[in-house]
Amino acid sequence: MGAFPDARGHFGPYGGRYVPEILMSPLEELEAAYLEARRDPSFQAELEELLANYAGRPTPLYQARRLSELAGGARIYFKREDLLHTGAHKINNCLGQVLLARRMGKRRIIAETGAGQHGVATATVCALFGMECVVYMGVEDMRRQRLNVFRMRLLGAKVVGVDTGSRTLKDAISEAMRDWVTNVATTHYLLGSALGAHPYPMMVRDFQRIIGVEARRQILEAEGRLPEAIFACVGGGSNAIGIFHAFLEDEGVRLIGVEAGGAGDELGRHAARFLTTTPGVLHGTYSYLLQNEDGQVALTHSVSAGLDYAAVGPEHAWLYDRGRAEYVRVRDEEALEAARTLARVEGLLPALESAHAVAEALKRARQFSGAVIVNLSGRGDKDIDIYREHFQDLDPPHADH
Amino acid sequence: MTHRTPTTRISRLFARLREEGRPALIAYLTAGDPSLERTPALVAALERGGADLIELGVPFSDPVADGPVIQRASERALKAGATLRGILETARRVRAASEIPILLFTYLNPALRYGLERLAIDAARIGIDGCLLTDLSVEEAGGWVSLARKNNLDTVFLAAPTSTPERLRLVASYSTGFVYLVSRTGVTGEQARVSEAVGPLVAAMRAITHLPLAVGFGISRPEHAASVGAIADGVVVGSAFVRLVEESAGSAELEQRIESLAQALRAALPERKR
Numbered sequence: 089m090g091a092f093p094d095a096r097g098h099f100g101p102y103g104g105r106y107v108p109e110i111l112m113s114p115l116e117e118l119e120a121a122y123l124e125a126r127r128d129p130s131f132q133a134e135l136e137e138l139l140a141n142y143a144g145r146p147t148p149l150y151q152a153r154r155l156s157e158l159a160g161g162a163r164i165y166f167k168r169e170d171l172l173h174t175g176a177h178k179i180n181n182c183l184g185q186v187l188l189a190r191r192m193g194k195r196r197i198i199a200e201t202g203a204g205q206h207g208v209a210t211a212t213v214c215a216l217f218g219m220e221c222v223v224y225m226g227v228e229d230m231r232r233q234r235l236n237v238f239r240m241r242l243l244g245a246k247v248v249g250v251d252t253g254s255r256t257l258k259d260a261i262s263e264a265m266r267d268w269v270t271n272v273a274t275t276h277y278l279l280g281s282a283l284g285a286h287p288y289p290m291m292v293r294d295f296q297r298i299i300g301v302e303a304r305r306q307i308l309e310a311e312g313r314l315p316e317a318i319f320a321c322v323g324g325g326s327n328a329i330g331i332f333h334a335f336l337e338d339e340g341v342r343l344i345g346v347e348a349g350g351a352g353d354e355l356g357r358h359a360a361r362f363l364t365t366t367p368g369v370l371h372g373t374y375s376y377l378l379q380n381e382d383g384q385v386a387l388t389h390s391v392s393a394g395l396d397y398a399a400v401g402p403e404h405a406w407l408y409d410r411g412r413a414e415y416v417r418v419r420d421e422e423a424l425e426a427a428r429t430l431a432r433v434e435g436l437l438p439a440l441e442s443a444h445a446v447a448e449a450l451k452r453a454r455q456f457s458g459a460v461i462v463n464l465s466g467r468g469d470k471d472i473d474i475y476r477e478h479f480q481d482l483d484p485p486h487a488d489h
Numbered sequence: 490m491t492h493r494t495p496t497t498r499i500s501r502l503f504a505r506l507r508e509e510g511r512p513a514l515i516a517y518l519t520a521g522d523p524s525l526e527r528t529p530a531l532v533a534a535l536e537r538g539g540a541d542l543i544e545l546g547v548p549f550s551d552p553v554a555d556g557p558v559i560q561r562a563s564e565r566a567l568k569a570g571a572t573l574r575g576i577l578e579t580a581r582r583v584r585a586a587s588e589i590p591i592l593l594f595t596y597l598n599p600a601l602r603y604g605l606e607r608l609a610i611d612a613a614r615i616g617i618d619g620c621l622l623t624d625l626s627v628e629e630a631g632g633w634v635s636l637a638r639k640n641n642l643d644t645v646f647l648a649a650p651t652s653t654p655e656r657l658r659l660v661a662s663y664s665t666g667f668v669y670l671v672s673r674t675g676v677t678g679e680q681a682r683v684s685e686a687v688g689p690l691v692a693a694m695r696a697i698t699h700l701p702l703a704v705g706f707g708i709s710r711p712e713h714a715a716s717v718g719a720i721a722d723g724v725v726v727g728s729a730f731v732r733l734v735e736e737s738a739g740s741a742e743l744e745q746r747i748e749s750l751a752q753a754l755r756a757a758l759p760e761r762k763r
Contacts, residue, residue, distance in 0.1 A: 096628060106625060108553070109646065109652060109671065110647075110671060113656060116653075271674075273674070369596075383599035383600070383602030
């Protein structure tokens with residue numbers, strides 16, 4: 089498959105560095121600092137130590153026997169990123185980038201967040217390293233992820249509501265970029281997904297790659313062979329690229345990315361970027377992009393704030409074009425139902441994002457006879473309000489009387 | 490670059506102003522705010538007030554380089570139905586009435602969707618003189634620059650206080666017409682005073698290129714124009730005009746207010762004896 093990206097951050101035609109000139113030198117500096125850190129054994133040793141003793145790696149690979157029986161066919165395993173400190177895979181990348189920021193002498197960290205998981209992970213590592221932390225979040229997302237907003241504040245972060253555009257992740261990233269343009273001398277932008285201008289898609293992937301490295305070793309131990317398929321939800325795509333990457337050369341392993349099908353296939357009702365055939369540039373990278381015929385970025389919808397974004401990470405676009413990974417969509421209702429099923433059958437309450445991957449695995453389990461892995465990228469505590477709103481039959485007004 | 494340098498109204502303007510010994514007043518407007526129908530009248534008002542070059546901004550849904558004033562203008566323009574196609578049509582109307590140099594100022598994605606080759610051909614045919622694609626870095630610009638050269642369009646690129654000397658050289662080598670120097674690290678918008686980064690940036694760029702240098706971002710008042718105009722070949726004012734549009738769009742006096750601000754800025758520009 090060769091090593092991607094190339095020296096200029098391209099995954100085939102995708103990726104690259106499409107930003108105003110102000111950010112070009114800072115991105116060059118970041119890339120140089122990252123490449124140096126990547127080669128530095130002391131950087132890697134410190135990161136590994138934190139991943140093990142602070143975040144809780146390695147995460148288990150759990151065989152879900154009751155769910156597998158229910159679904160029929162595949163033996164379903166979960167890669168338990170939901171067990172990590174802060175409740176999702178996001179901490180892997182945050183620990184890597186905060187170490188890098190410290191190495192670069194930056195004391196102020198900014199981040200965007202959709203569901204709040206990346207914001208919480210960023211606020212956490214900033215507390216750990218005594219750094220100033222500002223998190224941008226769309227006001228619509230603040231409303232639906234209130235718990236995480238409070239968690240960030242409790243951790244000492246400043247949460248800034250973004251009240252422009254769709255008031256979701258896309259607008260939070262735009263506002264974080266504006267902050268970075270203004271304060272670039274002192275500030276590191278801790279981007280949370282495999283998105284944005286080079287080197288972010290490469291760097292975030294590298295920090296998340298541990299998911300797949302562990303899962304590959306664990307499944308070989310458990311099964312004596314590789315899995316038939318891997319399922320992961322794809323917003324920007326960091327948990328998916330993180331688990332896919334170690335399996336890219338294993339051609340027999342099907343890589344299945346699950347996007348937010350939202351409420352329907354019309355533009356504006358979903359966040360399924362591979363429904364479009366038109367790439368474009370948003371937030372510094374060239375990739376598949378939901379947009380109207382005038383090149384304006386389309387509004388998106390998903391019950392899951394973490395998947396509700398108009399563009400997909402550029403490496404996914406490249407995997408799609410080459411047919412190495414396939415991308416499907418799961419609707420809001422299917423994801424919600426899968427979450428309830430998983431909670432009842434296995435006692436695991438997934439994040440709504442991860443529930444999309446669970447839903448697809450359940451739907452397709454009968455197509456497989458061996459093992460499949462679902463990346464359980466986050467836990468569902470943050471989504472309790474949404475689950476509660478949706479499953480009102482479980483929460484009658486006077487149930488306790 | 491393999492093609493020869495374009496000769497456009499932009500290069501002729503700067504050649505003439507060099508003879509006259511004064512810097513250019515460059516005015517930015519978000520096209521389509523408050524409506525595409527009104528944009529030609531606003532451009533005419535700028536020209537009457539003494540603007541030498543018009544930057545016609547194409548609104549984008551996610552303007553990461555812009556501060557709140559131009560963000561809001563973009564939202565208004567998009568809501569009012571502005572599209573790149575419609576803006577080109579509007580530029581055609583402007584061109585029918587005036588020979589003022591026009592620089593199309595846009596984020597990359599609307600241009601990509603329109604088609605870069607089609608844009609270069611259509612813009613040149615309409616009488617637009619050049620394009621600045623805000624988020625097209627020189628590293629990714631090779632294809633666009635060739636298309637623009639082939640169609641005799643200027644390609645203006647941004648240089649910033651953060652640009653390294655190597656990057657300044659790259660930016661200069663990809664630019665024709667003039668180079669747009671960003672006065673400070675930040676987004677577009679009015680500021681109380683001009684950044685101290687301007688002087689060193691102008692000096693660094695002068696050492697690299699003979700192209701005219703225009704300075705923008707944070708320049709809104711006559712005294713800013715006076716100080717920047719003393720060292721640069723062009724002074725770009727954007728948000729101050731856009732804010733007038735926001736405040737007075739419902740008023741018949743908008744054109745007069747735009748013209749007056751242009752006049753005040755133009756009057757403040759220093760004469761430089763050669």
